Amino acid sequence: MKKIRWGVLGAAGIADRRSIPGLVSSAHSELAAVMEIDAALAEKIRAKYGCKSAYTTEDALISDPDVEAVYIASPVAYHARQAFACIAAKKPFLIEKPLALDAATAKKIADAADAAGLPAACGLMMRFGSWHTVIRDTIRSGRLGKVVSAKAQFTCWYPDMPGAWRQAMATSGGGSLMDMGVHCIDLIQYALGSKAVKVAALVDTRANRYDVEDEATILFQLADGTHATVEASFCIPDSAAAWRLEFAGTKGTIVATETLGQVDGGTVSIKLDDQGAYNAQQDKGQTAATVEGPAGFGNMYGREFDSFSLSILQGKAVEVPLADAVQVQRVVEAAYESAKTGRFVSL
Numbered sequence: 001m002k003k004i005r006w007g008v009l010g011a012a013g014i015a016d017r018r019s020i021p022g023l024v025s026s027a028h029s030e031l032a033a034v035m036e037i038d039a040a041l042a043e044k045i046r047a048k049y050g051c052k053s054a055y056t057t058e059d060a061l062i063s064d065p066d067v068e069a070v071y072i073a074s075p076v077a078y079h080a081r082q083a084f085a086c087i088a089a090k091k092p093f094l095i096e097k098p099l100a101l102d103a104a105t106a107k108k109i110a111d112a113a114d115a116a117g118l119p120a121a122c123g124l125m126m127r128f129g130s131w132h133t134v135i136r137d138t139i140r141s142g143r144l145g146k147v148v149s150a151k152a153q154f155t156c157w158y159p160d161m162p163g164a165w166r167q168a169m170a171t172s173g174g175g176s177l178m179d180m181g182v183h184c185i186d187l188i189q190y191a192l193g194s195k196a197v198k199v200a201a202l203v204d205t206r207a208n209r210y211d212v213e214d215e216a217t218i219l220f221q222l223a224d225g226t227h228a229t230v231e232a233s234f235c236i237p238d239s240a241a242a243w244r245l246e247f248a249g250t251k252g253t254i255v256a257t258e259t260l261g262q263v264d265g266g267t268v269s270i271k272l273d274d275q276g277a278y279n280a281q282q283d284k285g286q287t288a289a290t291v292e293g294p295a296g297f298g299n300m301y302g303r304e305f306d307s308f309s310l311s312i313l314q315g316k317a318v319e320v321p322l323a324d325a326v327q328v329q330r331v332v333e334a335a336y337e338s339a340k341t342g343r344f345v346s347l
Contacts (some may be wrong), residue, residue: 004309005032007067009058009082010074012036013095018262019073019123020049022301028309032068035061058082062089069093069312071305073123075165076101078171083109083120091313092119092302097182099322102174103329110322121308121318124186128303130294131259131268135247136191138254138291143272145251150228152184154260154271155241158234160208167210175212177203177332181232183260185220186328187245194224195327200344201335207235218335224227251275264297315325 004022008015011034022031033053035043046054055061062070062085070086072079072095080100086093093113099106101123113120126132139147158166158176165171166179189195201218208214214234221227243260247253252272259266270291278341307319334345 001027002313003028003314005030005068005069006065006305007033007035007053007061007064007069008071008073009035009061010078012041013073015071015073016045016048019071019301020045021302022299023071023305024049025299025302025311026305028313029305032066033061033064058085062086062091067091069309072096075171077165077171080105080109081189083110086120087112087116087118089123090116090118092308094121094123094308095322096123096333097325098173098178098329099325100329103326103333106322106326106329111328113322117335119308119311119318120224120321121311122324123304124183124230124325124328125300125304126183126260126322127320128264128300128307129191129259129266130264130297131256131266132187132191132245134291134294135245135254135256135259138270139191139247139249140193142248143251143291144254145274147224147226147247147249149246149248150188150192150226151243151244151246152188152229152260153231153233153244154180154184155231155233155236156180157237158214159287160206164210167208167212169211172212174332174336175205175210175216176214176232176234177201177216177218177230177335178212178329179232180234181216181218181230181335182325182328182332184230184232184245185218186324187260187326188228188230189222189328191247192222192224192226194222194226196220196228196331196334196347197202198222198344199331199334199338199345201338203336203339216335216339218331218338220331220335262300264300268293275319279333 031051035055217264245256
């Protein structure tokens with residue numbers, strides 16, 4: 001079976017913890033090279049996964065003839081430069097979110113990849129969660145009726161840490177909303193098949209001293225009329241968090257707990273009832289969900305690499321195109337603008 005040989009830029013951090021294990025589990029991918037600016041760290045990661053090469057510069061990895069595709073997992077400040085280098089080298093790439101420090105630059109990356117006819121995808125890997133596929137299919141089948149609202153809360157504990165690139169606007173482009181909220185915005189839009197058209201937000205730094213937000217709550221309306229809210233926080237202890245994703249419609253509700261995050265799993269309650277007549281007693285009744293759950297859980301990152309590798313090998317449409325990531329980043333920027341002006345921002 002043909003496999004795509006991958007090189008990883010920024011192979012420590014999340015790449016080492018989650019993405020590379022997913023890559024090596026993929027039936028259609030193999031790890032060929034890693035890159036970190038610290039030579040000892042690069043060699044340590046190379047040895048850990050038994051791949052062929054370790055590099056300390058992005059150019060060396062991208063120009064390696066054994067590398068057929070590149071995964072960009074470096075800090076956001078380097079994304080644009082590395083993405084354009086991949087495009088120049090005609091190497092397909094999977095790039096972590098956000099694509100760049102701002103949506104305008106992100107669009108330039110997406111446009112350049114399209115112009116080059118180059119497969120390129122964004123790492124919004126939660127689309128590959130087992131329950132999220134079930135939720136999407138349930139909603140799009142119409143079993144929930146007309147969806148009227150959606151909610152998501154995704155949090156972590158991220159205290160002040162000197163030198164942490166995610167805590168500085170110059171290297172991250174934003175805080176909890178840019179880092180975590182993007183997944184919630186994307187999943188809501190993905191499940192509903194509709195995009196945000198109007199945004200309002202509260203954005204603050206409540207518990208920490210860094211110069212990006214650690215708490216953000218946004219309200220947005222989608223083109224289909226659905227009202228959606230997202231809370232993204234760096235202020236809640238991990239053990240106390242209850243990550244939630246909810247949808248409510250005229251024929252039922254979906255409440256997902258712990259399906260967000262980096263591990264495929266969680267629990268979901270789906271309640272369906274085509275009620276019809278008004279009930280003054282507001283009896284909830286005993287209606288049971290008839291929607292089947294996933295056959296099993298797996299590795300979201302592995303599915304992500306499988307999907308994109310097959311896009312390269314077979315010419316299949318990319319499941320998470322860069323244009324989707326650009327649009328999500330525009331929603332985030334509209335939220336920041338709303339927080340500053342106190343007004344709704346139209347997209």
